[in-house]
Amino acid sequence: MVFDRFRWQVIVRISLILVLGYAGMYIIMSTDFWLAGCWLILFTAIATVSLFRYVEIYRRELYNFLSAIKQGDFTNSFSGHTARFRVDDLKFAYSEIIRVFHQLSSERESQYLFLQTIVEHVRVALVVADPKGEVLIYNRSFTELTGKKFIKNMGSLRNVDEAFYNTIAALEPGQRILTKLLHKELYNLSVQCSSITVKNTQYRIISFQDIRNELEERELDSWQKLIRVLTHEIMNSAIPISTLTSVIREMLEDEAGQPLPLSELDDESAKDVVDSLKTIENRSKGLVRFVEAYRSLTNIQPPRFEKVKVSSLFSEVEKLFLKDFDKKKIKLETETLPAGLEITIDKDLFEQVLINLVKNAGEAVEATASPLIKMSATQDNGNVIISISDNGPGIPADILDNIFVPFYTTKKQGSGIGLSLSRQIIRLHKGTLTVNTELGKGTSFVVRV
Secondary structure, three states, X not given: OOOHHHHHHHHHHHHHHHHHHHHHHHHHHHOOOHHHHHHHHHHHHHHHHHHHHHHHHHHHHHHHHHHHHHOOOOOOOOOOEOOOOEOOHHHHHHHHHHHHHHHHHHHHHHHHHXXXXXXXXXXXXXXXXXXXXXXXXXOHHHHHHHOOOOOOEHHHHHHOOHHHHHHHXXXXXXXXXXXXXXXXXEEEEEEEEEEEEEOOEEEEEEEEXXXXXXXXXXXXXXXXXXXXXXXXXXXXXXXXXXXXXXXXXXXXXXXXXXXXXXXXXXXXXXXXXXXXXHHHHXXXXXXXXXXXXXXXXXOOOOOOOEEEEHHHHXXXXXXXXXXXXXXXXXXXXXXXXXXXXXXXXXHHHHHHHHHHHHHHHHHHOOOOOOOEEEEEEEEEOOEEEXXXXXXXXXXXXXXXXXXXXXXXXXXXOOOOXXXXXXXXXXXXXXXXXXXXXXXXXXXXXXXXX
């Protein structure tokens, strides 16, 4: 239907040219009316020129139409009529296609404005940059954070904070870090980098979230928990020492407050004094051990990283518990996928973490009918995930909230620093230590580095 009129127009014009040309030549060559033949030849030439112009108009408009699409210009339109002739279905189709493209372009612009409005209203600072650091999009929160009203390249962040820029420039897609920015005031930021690929070009999307309030709340909460534990431990030693000291003083003084000669003490009183002094000594040593434990918690040596096979790490930990677990009939399983999985760690520090976790798991399953502990390792998006699971009774909610608090313990002989120390060691490895538990089914401690 689109080309019917055009086709018939061309057929009619060619037929007319052939008829006029043949008639003109016939009259000139076969009759005496050569003047009429000349007129027919002239009309043939005019019809031929008209045919060429007719085809040329269509060719030109098709070229203009395709050029407009190539350049992304959808403002042109074809009215349906020209000064010389009525436009057919093909011209109408051109106009319809341009109208649709114009509508799609308008919708795309509307979607971009909609997205830009959402980005502007997000309280998290956002910036999108190409591999060369050229900035495509940023929002008002990013402007307020950096103090840069106009930013074309991420390199301009050097003028804000050199160390901050170096940290951001080294970010890889999928990476999340905590960093600081000093610009008029100190910001504690959680920075996350993701990526999107458009037309074979990878763009980085970087978000900056100010977590000062959250950190202050967590810090205050941690201090309150630590102070409660410290107060509990110190009071447990200080009260008996204070009480026994008062008792001994009363035994060694008369009613006037003067010291009694030691010769006047009977055997029972002397024994009480000695026992009290031993108790004071023990409690004092307990306080010293407590302080030493606190010192070990705050003085962890920087890690010395090396590549270690996870399977060999599991094997060494397994050997340490083999005899004890055999005696208690505790089954210890290990699984590493893939078998040759390697991890970059400080072997000694990381092994201490695994020992703490396996030891805690062993204590948790002692009363379980068929005790089982499993050490497993897998790889996920470049991270190594190590899980220490048991089928013990699980951890109650009121205890779960405090298990990583230094010196908090529910064990009679526990120091309460094992899990706290383990979490600090994992943080030095730029990793996380988390716990999943379900009452009656067991507990899993998960290390991700």
